[in-house]
Amino acid sequence: xRNSYVDKVVISGVGESEIGLVKDKSGLDLCTDAALSAIANxxxxxxxxxxxxxSYCSTEPYFVFYGALAEYLGLELDYGVTMTAGGGxxxxxxxxxxxxxxxxxxxxxxxxxxxxxxxxxxSAKTTQMLTAFSHPLYEGNGISVPAFxxxxxxxxxxxxNLDRSHLAPIAVQSRANAARTPxxxxxAPITVEDVLNSRPIVEPLHLLDCCxxxxxxGALIVSRREKEKDLIExxxxxxxxxxxxTHEHLIAAPDIVRPGSKAAANKAYKMAGLTPSHIEFxxxxxxxTITPAILTEELGFSKEGRGWDLWSDGRAGIDGKFPINTxxxxxxxxxxxxxxxxxxxxxxxxxxxxxxxxRQVPKHDIGLAHTEGGIMSNHxxxxxxxxxx
Amino acid sequence: MYRSIPKSTGxxxxxxxxxxxxxVQLQSCTACSHIWHYxxxxxxxxxxxxxxxxxxxxxxxxASYTIVRHAPSAEFKESLPYVVAMVDLTEGPRMTGTxxxxxxxxSQIGDRISVEIPKDSSGLPGMPVFRRILD
Numbered sequence: 001x002r003n004s005y006v007d008k009v010v011i012s013g014v015g016e017s018e019i020g021l022v023k024d025k026s027g028l029d030l031c032t033d034a035a036l037s038a039i040a041n042x043x044x045x046x047x048x049x050x051x052x053x054x055s056y057c058s059t060e061p062y063f064v065f066y067g068a069l070a071e072y073l074g075l076e077l078d079y080g081v082t083m084t085a086g087g088g089x090x091x092x093x094x095x096x097x098x099x100x101x102x103x104x105x106x107x108x109x110x111x112x113x114x115x116x117x118x119x120x121x122x123s124a125k126t127t128q129m130l131t132a133f134s135h136p137l138y139e140g141n142g143i144s145v146p147a148f149x150x151x152x153x154x155x156x157x158x159x160x161n162l163d164r165s166h167l168a169p170i171a172v173q174s175r176a177n178a179a180r181t182p183x184x185x186x187x188a189p190i191t192v193e194d195v196l197n198s199r200p201i202v203e204p205l206h207l208l209d210c211c212x213x214x215x216x217x218g219a220l221i222v223s224r225r226e227k228e229k230d231l232i233e234x235x236x237x238x239x240x241x242x243x244x245x246t247h248e249h250l251i252a253a254p255d256i257v258r259p260g261s262k263a264a265a266n267k268a269y270k271m272a273g274l275t276p277s278h279i280e281f282x283x284x285x286x287x288x289t290i291t292p293a294i295l296t297e298e299l300g301f302s303k304e305g306r307g308w309d310l311w312s313d314g315r316a317g318i319d320g321k322f323p324i325n326t327x328x329x330x331x332x333x334x335x336x337x338x339x340x341x342x343x344x345x346x347x348x349x350x351x352x353x354x355x356x357x358x359r360q361v362p363k364h365d366i367g368l369a370h371t372e373g374g375i376m377s378n379h380x381x382x383x384x385x386x387x388x389x
Numbered sequence: 390m391y392r393s394i395p396k397s398t399g400x401x402x403x404x405x406x407x408x409x410x411x412x413v414q415l416q417s418c419t420a421c422s423h424i425w426h427y428x429x430x431x432x433x434x435x436x437x438x439x440x441x442x443x444x445x446x447x448x449x450x451x452a453s454y455t456i457v458r459h460a461p462s463a464e465f466k467e468s469l470p471y472v473v474a475m476v477d478l479t480e481g482p483r484m485t486g487t488x489x490x491x492x493x494x495x496s497q498i499g500d501r502i503s504v505e506i507p508k509d510s511s512g513l514p515g516m517p518v519f520r521r522i523l524d
Contacts, residue, residue, distance in 0.1 A: 137405075
């Protein structure tokens with residue numbers, strides 16, 4: 001008989017703001033829209049929320065963003081904090097929420113991430129911000145987050161005797177999945193040739209290998225398990241979760257292309273009592289096409305060096321053999337700060353619920369979501385199920 | 390691509406002074422012999438905080454690289470395209486920097502490099518760069 005803190009919780013509600021270029025809303029507005037949408041989706045009143053976890057919001061001046069959002073929503077909290085772990089913040093907020101509920105500190109923890117990065121910052125400021133990830137004393141000479149992923153991609157292709165055309169189908173399939181998702185930022189179809197011919201950014205990665213810069217926010221509520229009987233939508237259960245941090249700067253990583261994702265996943269599988277073969281679909285962090293290619297291998301869906309092959313012949317499509325990033329991921333659905341990762345978790349919840357109509361994955365009892373932050377620095381693997389395990 | 394290293398404190402200042410003297414300073418663990426870069430107080434391999442400084446030989450190989458075609462900020466636009474690499478120093482640690490020299494754009498994984506420490510007109514050291522060693 002398993003006994004884990006995740007047995008004490010249920011995912012009660014999810015929501016998102018308008019996504020894309022949303023010129024008339026601030027970061028706080030987008031987070032508010034997402035939060036209220038999730039509260040309604042859970043059938044809760046704002047006053048039922050006693051825990052709040054937010055990510056950073058790069059486009060707002062608040063040093064304590066969770067406090068600003070809590071006050072704006074009229075919340076009184078028994079537990080709340082702003083968490084900052086880059087794109088990996090989403091998964092870590094879910095783990096923290098589950099621990100807070102299991103330990104009795106809170107009953108309904110609202111998780112929110114989002115900002116109007118496209119409208120308020122745009123491409124130039126966003127790219128400049130990404131240089132802050134390189135160490136100012138030891139790496140700060142024209143190097144930014146994309147360059148590190150470019151180096152990871154170069155090494156991956158070298159080790160496995162591949163070229164960038166092997167990664168292109170990941171961008172193409174993500175766009176095709178986004179085209180079936182009402183709120184996605186980019187829906188116009190693209191081809192492998194489009195990806196290969198897009199302008200180079202940090203070789204071997206070209207523009208269409210890179211995630212979007214969007215406005216958008218997501219929200220999710222983790223509640224005490226007893227709430228499951230009161231929910232409007234089908235309850236979704238957190239069967240397993242695992243985190244792993246290995247490095248901040250890529251020179252300190254144990255391996256350029258094999259980070260802590262495998263260790264995070266193995267903890268989640270062990271907690272759930274499941275193996276990779278049980279997973280029916282996956283929502284994987286995709287800041288660049290190289291990222292989900294590596295993750296599919298690290299998470300056990302593919303042999304080492306063959307992860308990219310899961311995207312061939314439409315297999316990662318919504319109706320495919322193993323659907324991946326069914327909403328289009330950060331490559332095509334939305335990337336706005338830590339919201340990109342959270343929206344992939346939200347998509348996982350929606351698909352496990354089985355409520356997605358003509359964009360519903362056929363097998364949806366066991367879904368996996370994985371978020372990461374920094375330069376493959378921190379990882380969280382989450383396994384969600386339609387029934388308690 | 391010269392970029393100065395600001396005066397710092399503690400371990401980082403020791404490293405910067407090493408560059409002033411023409412060496413890349415690495416740390417070597419007294420307990421387990423692990424060698425690391427960049428300067429930190431604790432051995433990443435065994436957790437010991439007893440170490441000695443050693444000077445890197447200045448040779449290594451390219452572990453990976455990227456040709457940057459889109460500048461991360463305006464100040465780097467005129468340098469485009471340029472090559473950023475992670476190299477494995479002969480002593481073991483990995484180090485990030487740009488590749489200098491006329492043939493930088495032809496860099497390949499596995500290429501041997503030497504580390505160079507550029508200086509400005511007043512003799513202050515900049516971030517180390519790598520030059521390919523052509524056989």
